[in-house]
Amino acid sequence: MLSIDTIAVFYKELQAIWDVSLDVNDGEIVALVGPNGAGKTTILRVISGLIQPSAGKISFQGQNISHVPPHKIVELGLSQVPESGKIFTGMSVLENLELGAYVARARKDRSASLARVFEIFPRLAERRNQLAGTLSGGERQMLAIGRALMSEPRLLMLDEPSFGLAPILVEHMFETIRKINQQGLTILLVEQNVQASLELAHRAYLLENGRIVGEGKGKELLSFESVRSAYLA
Amino acid sequence: MFEGLSQNLVFGILVGSLYGLAAMGLSMIFGVTKLLNVAHGELIMFGGYACFWAFSLLDIDPFLTIPLAMLALFLIGAVLYSLIFSRTIKLPDESKVKNSLLVAFGLSVILQNLALRFWTADERGVTPAYYQTSFTALEVRFPLVRLASFAVALIFLIALRLFLKNTYTGKAIRATVQNWEAASLMGIDIHKVYLLSFSIGAALAGVAGTLVVTNYSIQPAMGLGWTMKALIVMVLGGLGSIPGTFIGGLILGVTESATSFFINSNYREVAGLILFVLVLIFRPQGLFGTKES
Numbered sequence: 001m002l003s004i005d006t007i008a009v010f011y012k013e014l015q016a017i018w019d020v021s022l023d024v025n026d027g028e029i030v031a032l033v034g035p036n037g038a039g040k041t042t043i044l045r046v047i048s049g050l051i052q053p054s055a056g057k058i059s060f061q062g063q064n065i066s067h068v069p070p071h072k073i074v075e076l077g078l079s080q081v082p083e084s085g086k087i088f089t090g091m092s093v094l095e096n097l098e099l100g101a102y103v104a105r106a107r108k109d110r111s112a113s114l115a116r117v118f119e120i121f122p123r124l125a126e127r128r129n130q131l132a133g134t135l136s137g138g139e140r141q142m143l144a145i146g147r148a149l150m151s152e153p154r155l156l157m158l159d160e161p162s163f164g165l166a167p168i169l170v171e172h173m174f175e176t177i178r179k180i181n182q183q184g185l186t187i188l189l190v191e192q193n194v195q196a197s198l199e200l201a202h203r204a205y206l207l208e209n210g211r212i213v214g215e216g217k218g219k220e221l222l223s224f225e226s227v228r229s230a231y232l233a
Numbered sequence: 234m235f236e237g238l239s240q241n242l243v244f245g246i247l248v249g250s251l252y253g254l255a256a257m258g259l260s261m262i263f264g265v266t267k268l269l270n271v272a273h274g275e276l277i278m279f280g281g282y283a284c285f286w287a288f289s290l291l292d293i294d295p296f297l298t299i300p301l302a303m304l305a306l307f308l309i310g311a312v313l314y315s316l317i318f319s320r321t322i323k324l325p326d327e328s329k330v331k332n333s334l335l336v337a338f339g340l341s342v343i344l345q346n347l348a349l350r351f352w353t354a355d356e357r358g359v360t361p362a363y364y365q366t367s368f369t370a371l372e373v374r375f376p377l378v379r380l381a382s383f384a385v386a387l388i389f390l391i392a393l394r395l396f397l398k399n400t401y402t403g404k405a406i407r408a409t410v411q412n413w414e415a416a417s418l419m420g421i422d423i424h425k426v427y428l429l430s431f432s433i434g435a436a437l438a439g440v441a442g443t444l445v446v447t448n449y450s451i452q453p454a455m456g457l458g459w460t461m462k463a464l465i466v467m468v469l470g471g472l473g474s475i476p477g478t479f480i481g482g483l484i485l486g487v488t489e490s491a492t493s494f495f496i497n498s499n500y501r502e503v504a505g506l507i508l509f510v511l512v513l514i515f516r517p518q519g520l521f522g523t524k525e526s
Contacts, residue, residue, distance in 0.1 A: 048418060050414060050417070050418075069417075069422070070417040070418060071417055071419075071420045071421055071422040071423075074418065074419065074420030075420055079418070080418050082414070082415060082418060086412055086414065086415035086418075087415070088407070088408050088411045088412065088415065089411065090407070090411050091404070091407065091408070091411070095404055098401070098404065099404055099405065099408050099416075099419045099421075100419060102401065102405060102419045102420045102421055103419075103420035106420075107401075147419070148418075151419070151420060
């Protein structure tokens with residue numbers, strides 16, 4: 001579904017990503033894990049079109065999207081929940097969700113999508129008229145995911161959905177991601193929480209210093225000695 | 234004394250609504266694009282000439298020329314943005330403000346000279362048949378033209394607010410202001426949002442221009458004075474609040490007329506500038522603005 005072929009990314013003269021290739025197949029949960037600063041967020045930003053790769057190719061459902069602007073990528077069905085949610089704090093919960101369904105493809109189904117999001121996150125329904133800035137950390141993350149679901153994506157990218165959440169909420173969040181995936185949505189998950197995401201993911205890639213250093217089935221990777229010593233010690 | 238004072242207050246408010254409208258366009262453009270368009274006064278002037286032309290050549294009532302002036306300035310705004318400002322918008326925030334300031338300053342000189350060529354340096358005004366009509370209530374005189382201008386300004390304030398609050402496009406504009414990156418991840422084409430906001434700001438300048446030419450008169454060098462007023466009002470009202478901008482206009486209008494009443498009308502502009510400096514020192518986010526989070 002999504003295929004990244006040996007991309008390189010620079011911030012000005014500084015190279016952040018070297019020869020990264022990865023694939024996400026239909027229906028999968030793929031995790032991209034690695035330490036802080038490895039370039040995980042950069043990869044998601046490149047896929048979403050917020051920055052341009054200087055080499056390599058990204059294709060989504062057979063179409064080359066390496067140089068397609070971000071709003072068109074959303075229209076194609078590839079949505080991202082950015083790091084720390086980035087919800088519109090000055091707008092109500094409902095307005096945030098409406099904006100999620102901004103693209104023409106999603107706008108016509110927005111009442112059905114809204115009902116579905118409220119079913120997944122009943123808390124958002126309770127707070128629909130509240131200003132998003134008044135939500136708690138967990139609720140903000142729910143809103144960010146709900147907002148992305150409103151665009152009816154075929155592939156959802158999540159950047160650190162567990163960041164800053166209490167352990168009980170993290171568990172709940174991962175459970176929700178599994179549920180959304182079982183309903184047929186393909187997921188690319190970026191996480192620092194290696195244990196939880198490797199347990200959740202079908203396949204995973206290990207990223208270090210801008211390069212892929214390992215890849216495998218999620219639970220397999222979890223048993224690798226190098227992964228265990230590096231991340232789970 | 235008392236009638237004089239209340240008459241003065243009423244005039245201050247009526248004039249102030251015009252200042253508020255003049256600033257709304259500037260504030261819209263700056264709020265969304267972070268471009269400081271100091272050629273805003275020239276856009277107001279063009280709106281005024283559009284009204285003058287329609288009135289003197291086609292004999293259209295000045296208030297009915299508003300849609301015409303709006304459309305003309307909307308298009309001029311779109312062209313100016315596409316040709317010029319779309320190039321400065323890609324810069325980082327701080328140099329964006331500086332560069333847009335320089336570019337817009339140059340643009341204002343060009344627009345002034347264009348106006349000189351098209352309409353000469355003569356002062357122009359429009360005088361409809363009801364120009365002298367006024368009502369009196371509680372011994373205060375309300376000239377019809379000023380009252381109608383106040384109503385127009387109020388209507389556009391409400392319309393702009395409803396547009397930003399309730400339409401999908403308005404929400405997209407607000408989302409872009411809050412976080413352009415998140416907005417583009419929603420599928421919003423932020424460059425289209427910038428283009429549209431700039432054009433709407435210019436269209437509002439067009440409306441303000443028709444009111445200026447109907448209430449006062451216009452000439453090619455008028456732009457800077459109106460840019461200054463709009464700037465003062467924008468800072469006074471604070472960014473991000475359209476009603477705040479309008480109230481800022483009223484405050485400037487009343488301050489000016491109170492200054493002419495109590496001190497001397499020569500000092501009215503000075504009073505506005507003093508107000509400007511005081512707000513910058515004591516409440517830099519403006520009276521109704523919110524601090525950037």
